[in-house]
Amino acid sequence: MTGVFDALAADRSRLERAGAAQRVAEVLRDHITEGRLAPGTRLSEEALGEALAVSRNTLREAFRLLADQRLVVHELNRGVFVKVLNPGDVADIYTLRLALETAGVRALRSAASERLAAVRAALERAESAEALDDWVTVGTADLHFHQAVAGLAGSERIDECMAGLMAELRLAFAAVPSARGLHEPFLRRNQVLAGLLESGEIDDAEVELTRYLDDARAVIVRAMTGAGGQ
Amino acid sequence: MTGVFDALAADRSRLERAGAAQRVAEVLRDHITEGRLAPGTRLSEEALGEALAVSRNTLREAFRLLADQRLVVHELNRGVFVKVLNPGDVADIYTLRLALETAGVRALRSAASERLAAVRAALERAESAEALDDWVTVGTADLHFHQAVAGLAGSERIDECMAGLMAELRLAFAAVPSARGLHEPFLRRNQVLAGLLESGEIDDAEVELTRYLDDARAVIVRAMTGAGGQ
DNA sequence: GGCTAGGGGATTGTGGAACAATCCGACAAG
DNA sequence: CTTGTCGGATTGTTCCACAATCCCCTAGCC
Numbered sequence: 001m002t003g004v005f006d007a008l009a010a011d012r013s014r015l016e017r018a019g020a021a022q023r024v025a026e027v028l029r030d031h032i033t034e035g036r037l038a039p040g041t042r043l044s045e046e047a048l049g050e051a052l053a054v055s056r057n058t059l060r061e062a063f064r065l066l067a068d069q070r071l072v073v074h075e076l077n078r079g080v081f082v083k084v085l086n087p088g089d090v091a092d093i094y095t096l097r098l099a100l101e102t103a104g105v106r107a108l109r110s111a112a113s114e115r116l117a118a119v120r121a122a123l124e125r126a127e128s129a130e131a132l133d134d135w136v137t138v139g140t141a142d143l144h145f146h147q148a149v150a151g152l153a154g155s156e157r158i159d160e161c162m163a164g165l166m167a168e169l170r171l172a173f174a175a176v177p178s179a180r181g182l183h184e185p186f187l188r189r190n191q192v193l194a195g196l197l198e199s200g201e202i203d204d205a206e207v208e209l210t211r212y213l214d215d216a217r218a219v220i221v222r223a224m225t226g227a228g229g230q
Numbered sequence: 231m232t233g234v235f236d237a238l239a240a241d242r243s244r245l246e247r248a249g250a251a252q253r254v255a256e257v258l259r260d261h262i263t264e265g266r267l268a269p270g271t272r273l274s275e276e277a278l279g280e281a282l283a284v285s286r287n288t289l290r291e292a293f294r295l296l297a298d299q300r301l302v303v304h305e306l307n308r309g310v311f312v313k314v315l316n317p318g319d320v321a322d323i324y325t326l327r328l329a330l331e332t333a334g335v336r337a338l339r340s341a342a343s344e345r346l347a348a349v350r351a352a353l354e355r356a357e358s359a360e361a362l363d364d365w366v367t368v369g370t371a372d373l374h375f376h377q378a379v380a381g382l383a384g385s386e387r388i389d390e391c392m393a394g395l396m397a398e399l400r401l402a403f404a405a406v407p408s409a410r411g412l413h414e415p416f417l418r419r420n421q422v423l424a425g426l427l428e429s430g431e432i433d434d435a436e437v438e439l440t441r442y443l444d445d446a447r448a449v450i451v452r453a454m455t456g457a458g459g460q
Numbered sequence: 461g462g463c464t465a466g467g468g469g470a471t472t473g474t475g476g477a478a479c480a481a482t483c484c485g486a487c488a489a490g
Numbered sequence: 491c492t493t494g495t496c497g498g499a500t501t502g503t504t505c506c507a508c509a510a511t512c513c514c515c516t517a518g519c520c
Contacts, residue, residue, distance in 0.1 A: 019306055019502070019503090020502075020503070021502090021503095044471080045471075045472070046471080046472095054503085054504085055503060055504045055505070056472090056504090056505090057287055057502095057503070057504070057505090058502085058503060058504080060291065060472095060473095061290065061291065061294060064291060064294040064295065064298075065294065065298075068294075068295075068298040076249055076472085076473085076511085077471080077472055077473075077510075077511045077512060078471085078472080078511090078512065078513090079471070079472065092385050092386050092387050093387065095333070095337075095383055095384070095385040095387070095388065096333075096385055096387045096388055096391070098333065099329050099330055099332070099333035099383070099388065100329055102329070102332075102333070103325070103326075103328065103329035103332070107325075153325055153329070154325070155322050155325040155326055156322050157322050157323065157325070157326045157395075158325065158326055158329065161326070161391060165387075249473070249474090250473075250474070251473090251474095274500080275500080275501070276500080276501095284474080284475085285474060285475045285476065286475090286476085286501090287473095287474065287475070287476090288473085288474060288475080290501095290502090306482085306501085306502085307481075307482045307483060307500080307501055307502075308482090308483070308484090308500085308501080309500070309501065
């Protein structure tokens, strides 16, 4: 049944052209996660439709996609708004993050070797960005690092779930003034975590991961309530 | 800040009137999870729009909602189809289930008491349905039981994630001929698990849960490949 | 003065029709 | 048997119309 075309079949996803709704959703997602659309902004169907040159129907389909990624909230008869994260949301996100990343750590022994390589690769991207003082890129690499940790579980659904969580977290990052103060303290701890994983110390890695996420949550919540928190 | 209206606020979701798209999605979801729409069925926009008396616009919005719950798959220019679960999907679902339910067990000490009560309540619903030989209801209660276990974590996102997973699992259940053979062996193990939780034996509960899910996955995969496997 | 009630304007929710884009199956040609 | 091509059918997208709903503002009342 399976033949020499398996390598091609793996790239099948790249072949699927994106519909207009999907492309619109991607554009909006980028604008939101990069902070160009402030949380709370109302996304008017008419204004956006004109700006992006798509019809209201298509735009509404894009809104559905974004709503399921939790980047916007849809209020009946009022419209869609860029999601406003409150400290409770951040705590909730970190609860789920802990569950998913822990699952990755625990699956370490049965994980494919390239999965572990992805963890190291993300860490190195973060380090080289740090050398260039590019703290936004450090933040991106940090998210990729943790996605790779969860990815050790080798589950499509976990990967997708983490990707959504990370996009949502960017909303919180955008609200924090100093990207450096947010990421620098955790870079070294990423290195520690990667080391524990590569030497197979699962239990220690799990303990470190738990503390790590607890601390990170506290930092973000403090930054949110300190600055523009409601 | 919080006052005497908390109980009312909890019912807020029931108050939000549902748009037509949402109602259509619910109808379709019920038909799919109860097996009345066989996996692989193509959902024609024209035929369904006429049957449900809604426009194509509304129907397409409903399809987006279902696609994000993974109950249907949307293929560009080909339409939407009722999801066909393969054994790989089932394994993937159980990987994520293990992560979420484990998170619930581990949060047992800090869980609100009503969360643990929900676990017991679901178990009792399963037992009374068993006494009536109503194995479909037993299956529903079984899903609720495990949702309640994950719910111990007290995370909105985990709850929502589990709810989606359970709906997807029903697709697999629908493909298994004997509901009794599927659920009966696991009823007693649910009782064991609930006992461990109520007596606070977290580590033992986690071990039992891991074995439980591993066995359940194996049973379903065997049933799928044995009967109507692709 | 502050609160309630109601009206006007704007926006969303839904339906419907039209056309373009795409896919699939059938048939023909090599 | 494979490859090219055509035609029907379905989806993708746009545009328009109208009802439903919400928000703000004003008027009136206590």
